[in-house]
Amino acid sequence: MTKILFLTVGTGNKEDLDKSLFAPLRLSMKDGDFDIFVLLPSQKTYQNADFVANDFKDKSFIEPLPVEGYEDDADKCFEHFNRVIEEYKQKYDCNIEDINVDITRGTKVMSAALYSAGLRHGVYKYRYITSPQRDNVGQVISGTEHINIFNADIAIFLAKVDQAKTFLKSYNFSAIETLFSNEKAMPKKYERAGRYIKQTAQFYSAWHCLDYERAISCCPNWGEATPVKILKEELGLGALIVSQEVMSWIKELNKEWKPLPDKKDVSCFPTKEDCWIKAKQATRIATDLLANGRRQVDMGNYEDAVVRIYRIIEMLGQIYLFNRGYDTARIDCEDEKVMECIEYWRKNNKNIPQLKDNKFYEFSRANTAGFIAEFDKEYSQLLFDMMSEEKKNNTNFIISDKERNNSVLIHGFTIIGSKDEQSLRGKFDKVEKVLRRLLSDNETYLKLAHTINSFAER
Numbered sequence: 200m201t202k203i204l205f206l207t208v209g210t211g212n213k214e215d216l217d218k219s220l221f222a223p224l225r226l227s228m229k230d231g232d233f234d235i236f237v238l239l240p241s242q243k244t245y246q247n248a249d250f251v252a253n254d255f256k257d258k259s260f261i262e263p264l265p266v267e268g269y270e271d272d273a274d275k276c277f278e279h280f281n282r283v284i285e286e287y288k289q290k291y292d293c294n295i296e297d298i299n300v301d302i303t304r305g306t307k308v309m310s311a312a313l314y315s316a317g318l319r320h321g322v323y324k325y326r327y328i329t330s331p332q333r334d335n336v337g338q339v340i341s342g343t344e345h346i347n348i349f350n351a352d353i354a355i356f357l358a359k360v361d362q363a364k365t366f367l368k369s370y371n372f373s374a375i376e377t378l379f380s381n382e383k384a385m386p387k388k389y390e391r392a393g394r395y396i397k398q399t400a401q402f403y404s405a406w407h408c409l410d411y412e413r414a415i416s417c418c419p420n421w422g423e424a425t426p427v428k429i430l431k432e433e434l435g436l437g438a439l440i441v442s443q444e445v446m447s448w449i450k451e452l453n454k455e456w457k458p459l460p461d462k463k464d465v466s467c468f469p470t471k472e473d474c475w476i477k478a479k480q481a482t483r484i485a486t487d488l489l490a491n492g493r494r495q496v497d498m499g500n501y502e503d504a505v506v507r508i509y510r511i512i513e514m515l516g517q518i519y520l521f522n523r524g525y526d527t528a529r530i531d532c533e534d535e536k537v538m539e540c541i542e543y544w545r546k547n548n549k550n551i552p553q554l555k556d557n558k559f560y561e562f563s564r565a566n567t568a569g570f571i572a573e574f575d576k577e578y579s580q581l582l583f584d585m586m587s588e589e590k591k592n593n594t595n596f597i598i599s600d601k602e603r604n605n606s607v608l609i610h611g612f613t614i615i616g617s618k619d620e621q622s623l624r625g626k627f628d629k630v631e632k633v634l635r636r637l638l639s640d641n642e643t644y645l646k647l648a649h650t651i652n653s654f655a656e657r
Contacts, residue, residue: 201291203298204233205284207305207313208240208248216247220304223328223344224251227301230346237262237287239280239313241270241305270305276312284320295321296383303328314351323352323384352386356393360434363396367438367654370494372404392426392434395419399439403651409491411453418446438654448647452483459529462556468531471524478521482637483644485514489631490648496623497655501615502608504623509603511630516567516582518637523574527562536573544569581633597626 206227211220228236228251236259240248245263252259262283269275288298300317302310302325314325327347359378366374379397382390398419405414418441431437457477460467469477492507517527530537532554541560544551549569552560562570564586572579584595605611615623635641 200297201234201293202232203235203237203287203291203293204228204231204301205237205239205280205287205298205313205317206301207303207309208238208244208251209304209306209309210244211247211304216250220247221251223303225254226344227303227326227328227346228255231299233299234258235260235287235291237283239283239305239309240264241309242267243270244305264309271308273308273312273315276309277316280313280316281319284316284322288320295323295381298322299324299326301326301328318351318354318358321355321384323350323355325349325351350386352384353388355384356386356389357434360396360436363400363436367436370403370407370498370651370654372400372407375400376404389429389434392429395426395430396436396439399441402441403439406449407491407494407651409487411449414449415446415453418449445647445650448483448650451480452487454480456480459526462558467558468529469526474521474524474526477526478518481514481518481521482634483648485511485518485634486638486644486648488514489627489634490645490650490652493624493627493649494652494655496620496627497652499617501617501619501623502606504627505598505603505606505615506608508598508623508626508630511634512582512585512597513564513567515585515630515633515637516564516571519571519575519578520567522637525570527567530560530562530570532557532559537570540570540573578636585629585633595629597629 204227206224208224209220212218236252236255238248238252238259238261240261241264245261248261248263252261262279264270264276264279266275269279284298287293298317298320300313300322302313304310305313317325325348327349328344329347363375363378366372366378376397379385379393379400382394385393398417401417402414402419405411405417427437427440430440457469457473459469488507488511492504492511495501495504495507520527525534530552532538532541537560541551543549550563550565552562552566554560560566565583568579568582570579571582581595584593585597586599587593587596603609605613607614631645635645638644
């Protein structure tokens with residue numbers, strides 16, 4: 200890789216330019232095995248830069264400030280130095296660790312601007328030529344100079360922390376992970392905190408993508424190694440800390456869904472106990488989808504939000520029946536209530552599900568809502584109303600089959616966009632109200648599921 204040294208060039212002592220300016224510049228340029236030197240003079244000091252460049256003809260480039268007077272304008276200096284660093288980074292395709300910056304010479308404004316420009320690009324290797332020996336006017340005594348090399352890793356790390364706080368509000372966990380991916384550039388003081396931030400970003404990213412198994416594998420180990428105090432008090436990122444309650448929530452979401460018994464078994468139907476277990480698990484998943492769907496709206500992923508709303512409404516019926524010992528994927532055709540319901544549908548010309556293997560039915564969303572009427576007519580009607588546009592003044596309506604099927608992500612070509620944002624937010628509020636009826640511990644479930652959502656409010 201190409202190693203580059205950027206150096207500001209000043210006026211030096213005009214009575215002895217060689218000792219006061221040229222010799223210290225050469226000292227820095229010869230220290231470090233650099234491939235390229237980029238000299239950054241003002242208009243006034245261009246000749247000084249040119250003189251030094253002649254000693255390193257094939258390796259030196261001069262990039263002067265474009266206008267006289269810019270050497271006293273921090274913003275103009277920064278703009279120029281920032282552009283130069285970017286150009287050379289791209290031209291030579293060099294890594295940040297291969298870039299060094301010498302801020303010794305030039306005006307104080309030039310030094311500060313070059314340091315700031317370097318920080319913006321993530322440059323963390325800096326140098327300053329100094330000496331403990333000074334003359335009677337405070338100038339470094341020629342020949343006693345040495346190079347003071349220092350890192351700006353703390354400044355860069357804290358700047359990344361500030362960026363992470365912004366990314367956190369938009370759920371951009373991948374960007375946070377990228378920010379803290381280079382562990383070599385982390386200051387020793389914040390090494391553990393940096394690794395923890397990266398790991399928790401991976402954890403929340405996986406959770407946000409409904410990949411609970413990966414979230415568990417990414418989560419940092421909880422215990423004394425957790426840099427709680429630093430994250431909370433110094434960095435203001437206490438929100439990232441994964442609590443035991445959140446970790447337990449993810450583990451519950453990740454539990455394997457109990458498969459249906461083999462169709463060839465004498466009893467091919469799940470037990471009531473199996474259904475009750477599924478009811479709890481499905482309720483957790485529906486609650487997590489609710490929070491996830493709201494985040495999709497926040498992020499402008501409106502099509503993804505609609506898919507989640509539709510699925511939650513389907514689950515509202517499935518969960519209700521799970522709690523009563525029925526699995527909609529395997530409904531016993533000889534169950535007394537099922538037979539009564541099928542007979543009612545037949546007499547009233549309703550759609551009857553196809554009998555599978557002469558043993559069971561697979562209930563659709565509409566079948567599920569209809570069958571619930573055997574237990575709770577009000578709830579059954581509510582499920583129908585949530586997807587029915589036909590009924591006038593239907594305040595329970597949320598989304599129709601037609602609207603769902605016309606979505607680009609399902610079967611259609613109708614784009615759901617920002618014009619639908621407020622409507623979508625209202626739909627999720629309605630779904631939550633119904634979901635609360637099925638939650639035995641609704642506040643705890645909802646709070647845990649909306650952990651990530653709370654980042655946007657900080």
